Amino acid sequence: MSRKEDILEVACELFNKTGTQSSTTNHIAKAMGISPGNLHYHYKNREEIVRLLYINMRKETIPSVENLPKDIVTLHQHEKLVTEIRWKYRFFFKEMLSLFTRDSKLEQLYIKDNIEHRSRIRKVMNTLIENKVITIIDEEDINFLVDSISLSWQFYSSFLQTIGEELNEDSVQNVVKYTSAAMKPYLTKKEN
Helix, strand or coil: CCCHHHHHHHHHHHHHCCCCCCHHHHHHHHHHHCCCHHHHHHHHHHHHHHHHHHHHHHHHHHCCHHHHHEEEHHHHHHHHHCCCCCCCCHHHHHHHHHHHCHHHHHHHHHHHHHHHHHHHHHHHHHHHHCCEEEECCCCHHHHHHHHHHHHHHHHHHHHHHCCCCCCCCCCCHHHHHHHHHCCCCCCCCCCC
16 A cells, blocks of 8 residues: 555545544644654645545445446445445444535536436336336426435434444444335235
8 A cells, every 4th residue: 555545545544533623734743653744745634634535435336337236236235335335434424514615626527426326226126116116207206206215325424423323334334224214015925
């Protein structure tokens, strides 16, 4: 692993542990055992590090169009993978809106990615409809389902925090239950 990759890994661990506000580039450098100047040789500031971690996360979670889930089994497999990756980068979802106030480039990148992500969810729903896994006729219902799934994935960490629930590796998996419940009325075959 390169020094730049090591810095990103240590920064991610610190951000998950103490949050981005409490983890300055000096803290990251200290945890790495390098000077702040050495860290700044690789990265201009904390916002650049957060942005690169976000880009890495998106690369890890986005399947190619031909690999989008085509049935419930592959959808659940994909969701399991995504929850594991989101746990790895959990700081981002806990702090997303505040991160945007500090980095407009990150915000614009996320908006663009989120629009594309919504489109991918819609493609999955269309495929499930075509494969007769779900039955939805009304266009508004399809949009509602897509948005419900998107909202669940984006804000589940924040939701847990607002109801006093602990965010841990097990609790983060429960987001799949919310997306499954949103889809349940439309399933042609009920899951066991």
